[in-house]
Amino acid sequence: xxxxxxxxxxxxxxxxxxxxxxxxxxxxxxxxxxxxxxxxxxxxxxxxxxxxxxxxxxxxxxxxxxxxxxxxxxxxxxxxxxxxxxxxxxxxxxxxxxxxxxxxxxxxxxxxxxxxxxxxxxxxxxxxxxxxxxxxxxxxxxxxxxxxxxxxxxxxxxxxxxxxxxxxxxxxxxxxxxxxxxxxxxxxxxxxxxxxxxxxxxxxxxxxxxxxxxxxxxxxxxxxxxxxxxxxxxxxxxxxxxxxxxxxxxxxxxxxxxxxxxxxxxxxxxxxxxxxxxxxxxxxxxxxxxxxxxxxxxxxxxxxxxxxxxxxxxxxxxxxxxxxxxxxxxxxxx
Amino acid sequence: xxxxxxxxxxxxxxxxxxxxxxxxxxxxxxxxxxxxxxxxxxxxxxxxxxxxxxxxxxxxxxxxxxxxxxxxxxxxxxxxxxxxxxxxxxxxxxxxxxxxxxxxxxxxxxxxxxxxxxxxxxxxxxxxxxxxxxxxxxxxxxxxxxxxxxxxxxxxxxxxxxxxxxxxxxxxxxxxxxxxxxxxxxxxxxxxxxxxxxxxxxxxxxxxxxxxxxxxxxxxxxxxxxxxxxxxxxxxxxxxxxxxxxxxxxxxxxxxxxxxxxxxxxxxxxxxxxxx
Numbered sequence: 001x002x003x004x005x006x007x008x009x010x011x012x013x014x015x016x017x018x019x020x021x022x023x024x025x026x027x028x029x030x031x032x033x034x035x036x037x038x039x040x041x042x043x044x045x046x047x048x049x050x051x052x053x054x055x056x057x058x059x060x061x062x063x064x065x066x067x068x069x070x071x072x073x074x075x076x077x078x079x080x081x082x083x084x085x086x087x088x089x090x091x092x093x094x095x096x097x098x099x100x101x102x103x104x105x106x107x108x109x110x111x112x113x114x115x116x117x118x119x120x121x122x123x124x125x126x127x128x129x130x131x132x133x134x135x136x137x138x139x140x141x142x143x144x145x146x147x148x149x150x151x152x153x154x155x156x157x158x159x160x161x162x163x164x165x166x167x168x169x170x171x172x173x174x175x176x177x178x179x180x181x182x183x184x185x186x187x188x189x190x191x192x193x194x195x196x197x198x199x200x201x202x203x204x205x206x207x208x209x210x211x212x213x214x215x216x217x218x219x220x221x222x223x224x225x226x227x228x229x230x231x232x233x234x235x236x237x238x239x240x241x242x243x244x245x246x247x248x249x250x251x252x253x254x255x256x257x258x259x260x261x262x263x264x265x266x267x268x269x270x271x272x273x274x275x276x277x278x279x280x281x282x283x284x285x286x287x288x289x290x291x292x293x294x295x296x297x298x299x300x301x302x303x304x305x306x307x308x309x310x311x312x313x314x315x316x317x318x319x320x321x322x323x324x325x326x327x328x329x330x331x332x333x334x
Numbered sequence: 335x336x337x338x339x340x341x342x343x344x345x346x347x348x349x350x351x352x353x354x355x356x357x358x359x360x361x362x363x364x365x366x367x368x369x370x371x372x373x374x375x376x377x378x379x380x381x382x383x384x385x386x387x388x389x390x391x392x393x394x395x396x397x398x399x400x401x402x403x404x405x406x407x408x409x410x411x412x413x414x415x416x417x418x419x420x421x422x423x424x425x426x427x428x429x430x431x432x433x434x435x436x437x438x439x440x441x442x443x444x445x446x447x448x449x450x451x452x453x454x455x456x457x458x459x460x461x462x463x464x465x466x467x468x469x470x471x472x473x474x475x476x477x478x479x480x481x482x483x484x485x486x487x488x489x490x491x492x493x494x495x496x497x498x499x500x501x502x503x504x505x506x507x508x509x510x511x512x513x514x515x516x517x518x519x520x521x522x523x524x525x526x527x528x529x530x531x532x533x534x535x536x537x538x539x540x541x542x543x544x545x546x547x548x549x550x551x552x553x554x555x556x557x558x559x560x561x562x563x564x565x566x567x568x569x570x571x572x573x574x575x576x577x578x579x580x581x582x583x584x585x586x587x588x589x590x591x592x593x594x595x596x597x598x599x600x601x602x603x604x605x606x607x608x609x610x
Contacts, residue, residue: 052506075514085507089525098521102512146511 001063001153002028002186004049009058011044011210013221019210021058026154026188026203031180034190035197036207036233042190043158045207048190050156051075063153072101078147079156082163084139086131091144092118093127100152117145137168144179154186161196172268194234198222206230228330231256237299238288239324246294252325252333259286259301261322263307269315273298278308289314362586369393369579378577392580400563402584409559409588411474412549413542416481417535420489423482428493429519433502443494446487454484454547465552472554481542482553488541489534496530497523524606529599536596543589560585 009314012017018041018299034042042261047053049060051072059068067075086095093114100110107159118124121141131139140160147155157176161169177200180187189198197204198218206213206221206229212225218234231239239256247255263269264287273292278285285306289298300316308314325333368376370388396402429437461480462471470476500523524531546561553562564585567578581605593600 052509052511072506072509073514077510079507079510081507083501083503083505085501085503087504087508087522087526089528098508098513099511102517103513146507150511 003061003063004154004186004188005047005061007059007061007219009048010056010062011041012056017056017210019048022210022212024205024212024215026186028142029184029186031177031189031200031202032188032205033190033201033203034205034207035192035194036213038192040207041210042192042207044210045079046079046156046158046188046190049091050077050079052079065182076153077156078150078152078154079158080140080143080147080160082159084131084143084163084207086139086146088131090131090146091128092123092134095131095142096145096149102148102312113149114145117148121145126290136164137172140164141171141175144176148179148183152185154188157187159190161191162193176200179304189249195236198234204234206233217239217295223333225256225324226332227313228254228256228326230251231324231326231332237301240295240298241326242294244294247325250323250325253328254330256326257318257322258322259299260303261319262298262300262316263319264300264302264306265317266313266317267315271316273297273314273316274308275308275312275314277310280305289316345441362576365579365582368575369583373574373576376579392576393584395577396567396580400566400581402563404587405558405563405585406558408474408500408553408557409543409561409585412477412481412557412559413539415474415478416485416542417489419478420482420486420538421493421535424486424489424493424534425519425524427490428497429523431490431494432497432500433505443491446490450487458551462552471552471557472556473560474557476552477549477557477559480548481545484545484548485538485541489538492534492537493527493530496527498536499530500526533599536592536600540589540593 006024007021008020008021009019010017010021012236022045024290034045036042040043044053050054051067051070051074055068059066061067062075062077087098090098096114096117097110101111105113114127115124118127121144123138123141123145126134126138126142134142140163143160160176161172164172173196176187176189189196190201201218203215204218204221205215214221214230216224221230221234225234225239228241231242231306235258237259239258241254241256242263244255248254271294273289274299276286276288276290283303284303285302285304287300287302287306287308289300290296292298298316327333366506367384369392370390371382371386372389372391375382377578390433402514431443465471504526505518505522508518513522548564549559549561550565553559558566564578564581567574
């Protein structure tokens with residue numbers, strides 16, 4: 001259970017086509033992340049799968065059955081929203097019970113399921129509180145609890161962590177991954193945060209303007225981005241992309257080098273530049289280099305700490321086999 | 335930045351507010367006082383303010399001459415009935431306008447409101463003929479329906495404003511949770527909008543209670559509510575101010591008392607959505 005496939009699915013709002021014809025297969029048990037800049041259509045795509053938006057054309061099938069015309073309730077999916085979307089007038093218990101009540105389960109069965117979910121999510125002590133009395137992380141757990149009890153064939157997450165502070169976000173990220181390990185249920189997760197995408201996904205779907213730019217495992221995307229957009233979007237700090245004569249030397253329109261694939265020296269190297277801002281993270285140092293004559297600003301990532309003062313001259317050398325080449329259309333040259 | 339409010343300014347505004355408040359309240363106070371005067375004192379010139387022989391005879395007269403309990407009962411049935419019927423129709427209407435708006439939603443809302451600008455007398459004859467043809471003249475059913483229709487635009491508008499405050503994601507969550515449209519409206523939307531719905535009910539009961547044009551014209555005896563009861567005291571034999579005042583006090587007392595106890599709810603309801 002949990003195979004979802006999209007066949008030539010499109011979506012238009014009025015005259016504006018936000019999703020041009022799109023095909024995608026999601027396999028049972030996969031953790032799939034839709035990632036892309038805001039407005040790329042990733043949430044719309046998720047809502048199409050959920051049934052909260054109608055497709056303009058094309059077909060969506062869930063577990064082999066055509067679900068294109070099915071209402072959300074009949075698709076057997078559960079969704080966790082960015083705003084949590086808890087029912088503010090109901091206690092935590094009633095919130096989690098709601099889908100069970102709608103399914104017509106008897107009281108005893110409801111209680112058993114609620115207690116199990118509450119235990120798994122550390123919510124047992126909060127069952128009688130209202131959502132307004134909970135912290136952001138607890139609310140998010142209630143939303144997840146409400147999704148779990150339905151035993152859906154797939155979970156849909158719409159930027160579930162963006163309302164949480166950074167520390168909590170990392171914790172919840174782990175919890176969701178643990179949950180996936182435990183339940184082995186298909187999960188589709190929408191985020192604009194490529195770190196979330198890289199750490200959580202079995203399969204990442206990179207979207208731009210409603211078009212799938214690449215589908216692949218996090219490391220495939222990192223090591224072999226299909227085009228300049230994916231190359232720039234995956235990886236932090238961003239990949240340095242150099243055009244012009246320097247790229248032509250490598251028979252490419254654009255060459256890309258990730259910040260971590262540059263070595264620095266104070267005395268010699270392939271490219272010369274001037275240190276701008278250096279960000280010391282302790283474990284790493286990000287140096288922003290100006291005046292290389294190659295691009296506005298190059299970023300270098302050095303493991304550990306390194307002394308680099310504003311205005312210092314610095315030499316950069318790319319690691320030979322870590323260079324990405326792109327043609328005039330921005331596509332990867334193998 | 336804290337605004338500098340001088341004592342002088344404060345006193346001035348307070349005095350002004352009191353003056354305005356008293357001005358608004360004056361007619362009611364005068365009616366109240368007059369209802370305890372004899373007919374002679376009521377029309378004396380210069381008017382007598384507080385120092386007269388207070389008497390309850392007007393209230394006794396009014397009771398003797400007409401059937402106050404019946405009029406009161408009619409008023410309650412018509413006001414509450416028309417409001418509840420209106421809510422029943424307006425909840426689904428406002429739901430669809432707030433959560434699945436079309437390009438025409440704004441136009442429809444404005445059109446609905448524009449019907450309130452139509453002079454009521456313009457549809458008097460068609461309505462009377464229709465009521466006669468249906469054989470429902472002077473019936474509570476007729477008034478419940480007519481007042482419901484008259485206040486429906488306001489009910490829809492108010493509910494629409496409250497519903498708009500409710501995040502659509504919560505309703506979507508209920509749909510994902512397996513709720514049908516009925517479940518969604520009954521278990522999620524309505525409880526969340528309850529404060530707004532309560533204010534709407536209160537306000538519309540007041541509006542329906544005070545509605546005089548239709549209630550006076552479409553009733554004679556059986557369905558006559560308090561408005562008709564008051565009007566019957568400005569009868570052909572001349573004006574009896576004291577008795578008229580007593581009748582008026584009896585008619586407005588229930589709604590005044592209700593309004594007094596629900597002040598908070600009413601103010602909250604009327605300003606709901608104004609502050610985000």
